[in-house]
Amino acid sequence: MRHWRGLRGRLTREALMAQAGSAGPEIGVQRGRTPWLWALAVLWLAAAEGSPSRRKWPVPYKRFSFRPEADPYCQAKYTFCPTGSPIPVMKDHDVIEVYRLQAPVWEFKYGGLLGHLKIMHDAIGFKSSLTGKNYTIEWYELFQLGNCTFPHLRPEINAPFWCNQGAACFFEGIDDIHWKENGTLVLVATISGNMFNKMANWVKWDNETGIYYETWTVQASPEKGAQTWFESYDCSQFVLRTYNKLAELGAEFKKTETNYTRIFLYSGEPTCLGNETSVFGPAGNKTLALAIKKFYYPFKPYLSTREFLFSLLEIFDSVIIHRQFYLFYNFEYWFLPMKFPFVKITYEEIPLPIRNKALSGF
Numbered sequence: 001m002r003h004w005r006g007l008r009g010r011l012t013r014e015a016l017m018a019q020a021g022s023a024g025p026e027i028g029v030q031r032g033r034t035p036w037l038w039a040l041a042v043l044w045l046a047a048a049e050g051s052p053s054r055r056k057w058p059v060p061y062k063r064f065s066f067r068p069e070a071d072p073y074c075q076a077k078y079t080f081c082p083t084g085s086p087i088p089v090m091k092d093h094d095v096i097e098v099y100r101l102q103a104p105v106w107e108f109k110y111g112g113l114l115g116h117l118k119i120m121h122d123a124i125g126f127k128s129s130l131t132g133k134n135y136t137i138e139w140y141e142l143f144q145l146g147n148c149t150f151p152h153l154r155p156e157i158n159a160p161f162w163c164n165q166g167a168a169c170f171f172e173g174i175d176d177i178h179w180k181e182n183g184t185l186v187l188v189a190t191i192s193g194n195m196f197n198k199m200a201n202w203v204k205w206d207n208e209t210g211i212y213y214e215t216w217t218v219q220a221s222p223e224k225g226a227q228t229w230f231e232s233y234d235c236s237q238f239v240l241r242t243y244n245k246l247a248e249l250g251a252e253f254k255k256t257e258t259n260y261t262r263i264f265l266y267s268g269e270p271t272c273l274g275n276e277t278s279v280f281g282p283a284g285n286k287t288l289a290l291a292i293k294k295f296y297y298p299f300k301p302y303l304s305t306r307e308f309l310f311s312l313l314e315i316f317d318s319v320i321i322h323r324q325f326y327l328f329y330n331f332e333y334w335f336l337p338m339k340f341p342f343v344k345i346t347y348e349e350i351p352l353p354i355r356n357k358a359l360s361g362f
């Protein structure tokens, strides 16, 4: 059994789909049925050897002109942003403290359990000196992490169905116990009311245009400086974007270590396979469509213990043995030629940003 990994260079969508069209769903694995196609692919790769990919990496996260209504099929296990409120307009001369908030994911359900694995959720707290009121802003999934990581395979719909929206939630109050008990609540900056108001306007734009959650960070290897193929778009990325916006507005951050959770996939150069229409539509490649759905099938939720254990074996077979992963990014499907160590959860420092001195009005 041979894998594409023995051949250097990048596979085009056509080569992968052609391979799929002849060899059946296990793309990238030679089954001895298409030697001529295999030779063609080898010749193509030899010709392409060393030709640098023309694509810009990492793939830029796609923003949209507006946030669509969520599909009623998507059901939240826990209500999104139950105590949400509009962001208030602060007095320009107000002095507002900015807090880094971090707690284990799903702490409300599992306490500090995931904190032991450093699987952490991030948010930002604000406290107004003029009013004494404090606030929390956090960015997370409308329909929980599993729905943002894997799709639903609905019998009545040919394409995988995603409930992967993520959004910002702003509400009055900071739950000190929630953040302090197993995580972090620390002052990181002090800003003016004017800066806060400008940040608030940016948050509204960011929230209206950045509409989907992406769990995975995809890189070529765990080494520092390795090529990043895709960045995640999750709670921590929102906090980082907001800190950067505040620094751009002139905020000066304290010197404190800030670590964040990321879950990595390691792969060779990804290949874009197309979107829902081009892959799963009437003119789509039926075998590729089947291969993608076959890949996602073991990830479906609410399995029995026996089904779950069997699914783990299927996932191991796809990702580790056959070194295949289908990523959904920017509402397109990507083939990832997986590499050792395949998957890794990290909790590493991403330093607080440097102030933009040109704009520091505070």
Ligand SMILES: CCCCCCCCCCCCCC(=O)OC[C@@H](O)COP(=O)(O)OC[C@@H](O)CO
Residues within 6 Å of the ligand: 104, 105, 106, 107, 108, 119, 120, 121, 122, 138, 139, 140, 141, 145, 146, 149, 215, 234, 235, 236, 261, 262, 263
């Ligand atoms: C199907 C799972 C695939 C494997 C994923 C393994 C862990 C990956 C962690 C990535 C970082 C997650 C950080 C993040 O975006 O957190 C958002 C959200 O999941 C946090 O959930 P929460 O319930 O703790 O907090 C949201 C809300 O309840 C707080 O008020």
